[in-house]
Amino acid sequence: MRKRNSALIGIILLVLSIGVVFFYKYSDQIFLPKQPSSGSKKEIPVVDPIKDQIQDMSLKEKVGQLVMVGLDGYEMNINSQKLIQDYHVGGFVLLKRNVKDSQQLLDLVNTLKETNSINKIPLFLAIDEEGGRVSRMPEEFKKMPTSQKIGEHNNRKLSKRVGEILGKEVKAFGMNMNLAPVLDIFCNPQNTVIGDRAFGDNPDLVSKLGLQAMKGIQEQGIISVVKHFPGHGDTSVDSHVGLPIIGHDLERLMVFELLPFSHVIDNNVDAIMLAHILLPKLDPNFPASFSETIISEILREKMNYDGVIMTDDMTMGAIADNYDISNMAVKSIQSGCDIILICNDFSTKEDVLKAIHSAVETGIISSERIDESVYRVLQLKKKYSLTDQQVESVDVQGINSEIEQLYKDYPDL
Template sequence: MHKGKYGLAVLAMLLIFASGCSGQKSDSGQQAAGGAGQEMSNGGTNQGTADGGASGGQQNAAAGGTDTSGGAGGTSEGAGGGADGSPGAGTSGNTGGSQNGDGAGATSPDTGSGLPAPSANVLRQLQSMTLDEKLGEMIVAGMDGNTPTSRTKTMIQQQHVGGVIFYKNNVTDPKGLAAYVNQLKAWNRDNPSALFLSVDEEGGTVSRLPGLEKFPDAWDVGKTKDTGYAADMGGFLGAASSAMGMNVDYAPVLDINSNPNNPVIGVRSFGATSDLVSQMGLPVMKGIQAQGVISVVKHFPGHGDTSVDSHLDLPVVNKSLKQLQQFEWVPFADAIREGADAVMVAHILFPKIDPKYPASLSKTIITDELRGTLGFQGVVITDDLTMGAIGKHFGIGEAAVQSVKAGADIMLVAHGYDDVVTVIDALKKSISQGGISKKRIDESVTRILTLKEKYGLSDRKTVQTPNLTSLNAEIRKAIGAH
């Protein structure tokens, strides 16, 4: 079995985590933090057809990862980092800003298995935030153009969005992307927390970041059954994302490609069995995490047996709860046990479980099953609410309100500045009418701030234009060995 250097980096990261590191101080209170913690950052997604889906270009988001705050002993450059300054894929070292267990056991909503208990810093920050800031924190929004615009500035500074997603039309080259990211960071510095800077970088068919060697599809990685190779691919994805300023990667896909007529998953899946998808998908997740990048596993409860593309309309899967638990949910359950921090929930109707709402809006699926049965209490993000599966059946405001009632923490609004306003207005109206409690909002914002703090996100460190020469050489070498 291939034991690549990126697989070893993952092992080193896990050993560091197990030894009791408590996380970095982040910009979850960024005005006061003064940049004390080291930033860990990553990527965006693609305009047009994200997720390899049909027209409308929707994207998938959420986040997951293990704590990479390894202290001064962490590798600062990483495997593959060369004298040319190109990034490697080793574990990033934390040179300061340790929380020292600050606030452990504080009274607050329990964030559950994927995240540590909220620190005193997070709880103080939560108490200082206005309702507008809290609601903005729960949105990851899309942007127009490949340079920052006044509409984007307004969205960040007035709507206080918690993150953005990069699509293909937002990306030119590594230099342009770095400049874009740095401007967004500058605009966000007076907000309560650092931005999620996210990208759909799965490798293969769904690849958004510029200047990279072409990655194999997940299906080709899965066929090797080489977990070391999968860990290397995850390390490469994380290193590339981090080098270009991204701190969230919507990968890996944990859907099982069990339906040959599936129009949207296909080669994006690692295989047609639950065992193979778990075997190969989890090392990719950990490889991304080892680079200080939040991995979002997707698309719960499983998109592999659909025959309709949710970018266009609402898929319906007539499987029972027992069938899902024994097949589609296996890779997600394994990922949760192995430290997933974020899960993206799909727009799919499972009428035998919830006949009224798709998974992304279903309290039965998100709260009762994902959080309850599977024990996941990390960050839950919806698939893009501007997709046809939602737009043809629900208004975006209605969908946002229902997703929060169901237990989602972040709403992905990948297209349309006006849609962000609509979502915020709908949430405010529901709160004023008693449909959503402020306690429910605080639960989600606590999880989000805790995840940002765990990964040491900061808007105070600028992104340099990366030299990708050594990283691309390592990618070619790994692919060539298979």
């Protein structure tokens, strides 16, 4: 009996020992809270400050960001002040009529910034500085070579260097956007509006040199707006005075006119300007600047571009003489464009701003469509850290020294 009890006690002790070992070894697993499966795991919402900013904006502020305007004269005027303070326009483009000399241009840019300081969002301050005959810089600056001359050299380093100097000129005044380079392929001798503004008549040449010019501008902290999509090189009509018509189909465009644009899209282009040209084989009713086929189906979807798109000046003859500008501005936004450019006539600027505002209120343009474009605009302004900080002075001599050295290094420019 005593032996049987001893054996029983031994068995009990053995079982207890095994239990203790098991407890200490696996208790951490037994009492751990059950982890949710990967399918049921809650995602932490990603904070998007731009979306938050858009939610806090009024409709008037949103619409303003989708319009860039020109102004008259050498100084800030009451109309431009109203466009900033009452309509919250997203930016200004300065033309030759706005430039007298370096000090005057600097004062004008600084005044625009100071006036806009009441708004939360800084201005796009743009200028056309392509080099050659399309230059808005004050006369104190030495002239830059044409794109055609750069194309004749067929030199990537030269094109980028020219882009860098152009960017420095724009940056010197506190501006932040250059409407350049031109990516049109000059393939029509009657096309005087493009001519020597193009790098050449070969898609590969224009692609590689245009990309380098764009990079040179960007590396100075300046937004580069390439132009004129889908290609203004094979026209004989100047869109400033009439509506050019091009008979090419998409198959031809994809292997020729669109190649330079495709190349910069693959290399982080910031913004693309639309041309006021009609391509009946793509859209028989509307020019590229407000054609849904060209903007959304081709540029956005087929070419996979999700950056900023802006029109050329809507007061040019191609549009003003053939269409209602306000209605077509609405159509352009509907079709996927982000920024409407209006260089002339204060009443037209007001009409366009009011028309877009009304179109959103009445559901002609959805709030989602507006927010999509506002997001792109604010994203680009954030990318380049835009501010309304003023510039004290301009080093004309320093930039001219770089231009002089450029011509020394390339004497036949």
